Amino acid sequence: MIKLNVHEAKTHLSRYLKLITRGETIILCNRNRPIAEIRALPEDHGKRRIGLARGQFTVTGSFFEPLPDEMLDVFSGKA
Numbered sequence: 001m002i003k004l005n006v007h008e009a010k011t012h013l014s015r016y017l018k019l020i021t022r023g024e025t026i027i028l029c030n031r032n033r034p035i036a037e038i039r040a041l042p043e044d045h046g047k048r049r050i051g052l053a054r055g056q057f058t059v060t061g062s063f064f065e066p067l068p069d070e071m072l073d074v075f076s077g078k079a
Contacts, residue, residue, distance in 0.1 A: 003026075009026070
C-alpha cells in the first residue's frame with residue numbers, strides 16, 4: 001500500500017496508474033491525512049447473459065401505455 005499526497009499523485013499520475021493496474025492500492029492524502037483509497041476495479045468478465053432474471057418478475061401491459069399528461073409535465077419540467 002502506497003500513501004501519497006495529492007500533489008505527488010497529480011505530478012506522477014501515469015506512474016501510479018501503472019502500479020494500480022498491477023494490483024497496488026494507493027491511499028490518497030491531503031496534508032498527510034488519508035482522504036481516499038485508489039485501487040483497480042475488478043476485471044470485466046464479458047457480457048452478461050440475457051435472461052438471468054427470467055421468471056423473477058412480470059411486466060404488465062400497462063407498462064407500455066403512455067404516461068398521463070401530469071406525469072409527462074413533471075418529467076419535462078413543466079410542473
